[in-house]
Structure formats: structure tokens, C-alpha cells
Amino acid sequence: MSIQDQSKSTSYEMFNRIAKTYDPVNRMLSFGLDIRWRKKVGKLLPHKEQGLDLLDLATGTADQALFLCDQHPKTINKALGMDLSEGMLSVGREKIKARDMDHKITLKTGDACNLPLEDESFDAITISFGIRNVPDVPKALREMHRVLRPGGKAMILEFSIPKNPIVRFGHLFYLRHVLPTVGGLVSGDKAAYRYLNTSIEAFPYGQDFANLMTDAGFTQANVHPVTLGIANIYEGVK
Secondary structure (H helix, E strand, O other), rough: OOOOOHHHHHHHHHHHHHHHHHHHHHHHHHHOOOHHHHHHOOOOOOOOOOEEEEEEEEEOOOHHHHHHHHHOOEEEEEOOOOOOOEHHHHHHHHHHHOOOOOOEEEEEEOOEEEEEEEOOEEEEEEEEHHHHHHOOHHHHHHHHHHHHEEEEEEEEEEOOOOOHHHHHHHHHHHHHHHHHHHHHHHHOOHHHHHHHHHHHHHHOOOHHHHHHHHHHOOEEEEEEEEOOOEEEEHHHHE
């Protein structure tokens, strides 16, 4: 299947193919920066002393849920991770069990556009490097807003395109040439990493994405650039 034919509605099949190598390749290609960014998401959690219920969408191998539960063990009561890729979830469950976190983190198959969850059932929702793979982003944002409790927050970490022309040039060169080549060599699936590159460039970022959050009902839709703007953390309050 060519990159042009790659459908977001079946992107989970691509993630099934690269699930076993996803974590080490991700660390290598981001130079470990993704760890720092995921931890910064934790600083935006709603102010609640204890009993916070967390939903992590497009959870993949559960990195974001694990980082947040490690950072805020007394604040987060329980975490539910959802993803359509069973291959990624399988790796995530192994990680959770190895870290003895299965009493706090549960992983389930689920579609961000049609969440099988009750209204106002979570205090915080995170989605890291996954919103651009959702077929219907406005619908997913509305679903996130629906299942959040009043005062709850959605925190979305996603790649961006830097404003600085020099940084932008270097970043685009990396995305177009280095990422698919190195990612393909390590994972054995160059098409998957070329898809990741093209999906980043085609996705709305900055204020354009914040406007989508506002349209979905969020207030205080803020943009927090990280590492010269190669990624953003979006924060929306219900």
C-alpha cells in the first residue's frame, strides 16, 4: 500500500506491524526528548489532591500512562488506556506487568471517535502523538469533552512544525529523510515511518488546532510549544 493510500481508519494495522520495535525506535529518533515532553504533560494535570481518574487515548504501549502514574502516584487513582492496535496494547500490558502497575493501569481496545464510556467519567484525558492518526479529529475532541467531568482537562501532545525558518528547514529534512530511513531500517517497515512523516506535515498545529478544541467545547485552549516548537502540548479545560 502506498503512503498516499494509507488510510487513517486503518493506521492501527501499521502500528500492529511495528509494535515490537516502536519504543526503542521512538527513543532513538526523538533522542529521548519524548520522555521529557511526556513528563511535561504531567505538570498540566488538573489540581486535585487525590482520586484523579485518567484516560489515555491512543495509548499505544502505555508510555504516557506509565509516566504519569510514576510521577503522580498519590494523585492518580486509576488510569485507563485505550487504543485500536492490539499489537501495541500487548506490548503495553507487558510493560505494566513488569512495573507492577496493573493494579492502577488498565488497557482496553477502544476508538477515540466512539468512546464506550459514560459522560463525565474522567478528570483528565491525555493523547500523545496519536490525535493526528484519528480519522475524525473534531468528533474525537467532542468525545473527549463529553467524558470529562466539569473542570477536567484534555492534554494533547503532538508534533508540530517550528516557526523559526532555520529550525523548520532542519526539522523538515529530518522528517522527510532521516526518520523514514532510520526508522525503516530498524523496524523493517519504511512505509510506516514515511506515513508518520507525512501525517505530521499534513496535520493542523498551533492556534489552528487550539481552535478545533474550542469548537469542540473546550475553554482556555492553550498551546505550549516544546523544544523550539517541534512539538506542542495543547491544554483544554471543560
